[in-house]
Amino acid sequence: MAPKLERFVSPGKGNGLRATTRIQCGELVLSAEPLACCVSNKLARDVCHHCFTRCKTLLRCSQCKMARYCNIICQKQAWACHKRECKCLQRLLPRIPTDSVRLAARLIFALLSPPTDHSEELYTLEEHESHLSSMSEQKKQGLSQLASMLELYLKQETPYLVQEMPPSCREPLSLIAKVTCNCFTISDEELQEIGVGLYPSLSLLNHDCRPNCVMVFEGPKLKLRAVRDINPEEELTISYIETLSLTEDRQKQLEDQYHFTCHCQQCDTRDKDGLMVLGEEAAWHQLKEALPRLEGLKAESNWQALLKSCSHLLSTVGSNVPDENLYKLRMTDMALDASIYQGHWEEAMRYGEKTLPVYRQYFPDPHPVHGLQLMRIGKLKHHLEYIEDALDLFKQSYQIIKLTHGHDHSLTTDLLMKMDECRSEMDQHSSSTH
Template sequence: MAQMLERFVSPGKGNGLRATVGIRRGQLLYSAEPLACCVSNRLTKDVCHRCFSRRETLMRCSQCKTARYCNTTCQKQAWSAHKRECKCLQSLIPRIPTDSVRLAARLIFALLSQSTGSSEELYTLEEHESHLSLMSEKRKQGLSQLASMLELYLQQEAPGLAQEVTSALPPSCQEPLSLIAKVTCNCFTICDGELQEIGVGLYPSLSLLNHECRPNCVMVFEGTNLQLRAVQDIKPKEELTISYIETLSLTEDRQRQLEEQYLFTCRCQRCNSKDTDGLMLSGEETTWRLLKDALPKLEEHKAEFNWEALLKSCSHLLSTVGVDVPDENLYKLRMTDMALDACVHLGRWEEALGYGEKTLPVYRQYFPDPHPVHGVQLVRVGKLQHYLEHIDDALDTFKQAFQIVKFTHGEGHPLTTDLLMKMEECRTELDQL
């Protein structure tokens, strides 16, 4: 697959990736396993630390009490990567270091156990930028604290580790601060098929991809395997781009987030034209601002899994203030999505479907290209329709979802195969009526 891609110097952006041949929408361009990865701290009890599958019950490592696995097979396969980490975790029980510290440590352990580098790598760890010179003093201080934590964490593993690190790591990665900075600037969030975060990982070659707010490629995961697919037709020598952030935001908010997290100002066509800002702010500002101002508190309820309080607040605001705000308004859409999430967690399926169906025409407007977020939303709504025996509607929604996920996820992805099964179930049920 790498023969379809090549490194080049992207004007104004530094290193980039571009196509060497014409590429069709939906084509798989690159797939890669991470150089290092770890499950997110908040999900350590819910996700297998080897295959990244969600399970209701997982086996716990008897030594560190932190790592969890589907079964003995996953545990045995994970041991070579986990054994050094296990000693570090044991020394800190019951505390667990942050995701970035654990990922940096796993990177070090992976490099120490590597015999040779991959010949297919387009971009090496040594070439990754730390961007320390561009960071504010406040951010550097935060990273310095993480670097100190990393040193403390690694000291527990073996007294001679520092000497091993010096001999095995590239010079620019031997300083803990530089390594932490590289990790935080270049890691990817690993998501499940429904785009829920489950971990973080380093995929060196794919760090070459530059950002656009309307990219021509998307990344999806199958376990920890990252797959890069085209969502537009791409010409030879055209740059491949992804979005580093959630694009369903106002231009000002996207640019601020990119400046804070990735230290650059986005000047893409979408940012320059501010093409969807007017639609996102549709309605009277004095009315929709009430929804906007309520969102931080609602986010707190969601983070705390306080679904009852979240649904109560959302339903009240949407049925009072929200009736005077167009469905396309960004803040109303976010609140409607939160209400949908709350209803699903509370098992209130009819209400969930009502909220879900309201979002679909809006998603269609905001995602003109095939996009995983739009496809997953259609799958969610289709499952609710199917469960509630709205079979005709469910089949139609699943068909719409398939027209998206066949491009974004590919026909062999578990989400796509599950979707095809759901469509077949609907057809069978309709034949029996």
């Protein structure tokens, strides 16, 4: 484990991680492989189950018909993890267990064949909280159904496994609860969810709605980077949720999912709430009410209907609701997505431009979401041949991405290439006009 951090008891929060030395903004604090991970069911056909790369064509496991790999090498490397799972999947076909059940099973298999390198973990699975005592009956019932599914899934494999299992895994309900409270969503470089994983030592990181660290994934490998300068003995924090929402909504999500009340500075001062609900209340309420229906259209990839609804609603509220309003921002972002999928580039660029000043206000620290938005709008500008504007946006994006993702990340390299393309196009243009 890196000497940059140590475990400590965080006042009011239980266990935590703090810096042992000064850490600079953009510095890689830690990188970790998961103890267990799996690709999300909804992307099982699109993502390699070993390296988590998206591929157009994947090789399918001939036995379980579910696991898919980008090539023979990945398939061979995955076999040690997959062989037990493969038998379980075959017996359950055509049913596929949920992501959390598959992750819990993979966790059990991983603990039965411990890695040869005994790297120093700061936190073991035994110490993870299940939070069962503080859960509502309804939530416990949902988890009990998952625990029954886990037992059914492991049926053939478990008679002789139980004796070998660590005590922490012998009780399916407790294990499922630990997994759902402590797992991380693994995302691709566009920050889209592609899987789930358990990284025991990183479960020590406590939440803050304005954290001093961010997590970025390279395949299933997790990289933790500082987004502010951190002093020795200062606690390291990450955000467990998407922070761009009102304080009461963030707090409700944290209580429901992670069973604690957040008392970070942003929650205690509610300093962004006023900005998020700027404008005429009756007008922005219309947008808020429409969002669930629009999310549905987005999930169905019904881009035409989505774009029509968004542009109608946005023109209806007009200037009564400013761009900073949270619900207007969400709708503008959806209109941007829908315009891109429909190939309406000019329209997409107009929506995108409206979001950038707002993102700057909501993400004062380097944040992957802000960096990616700048890159996205830069690509639209480039495509539409606004080369100088594109270069400017790529530069701004690069200033963020090099800190949140690091200099060696493929996204950072991609940005450098985009900037070079813009410069050479500008050179060609100026030499042809002289």
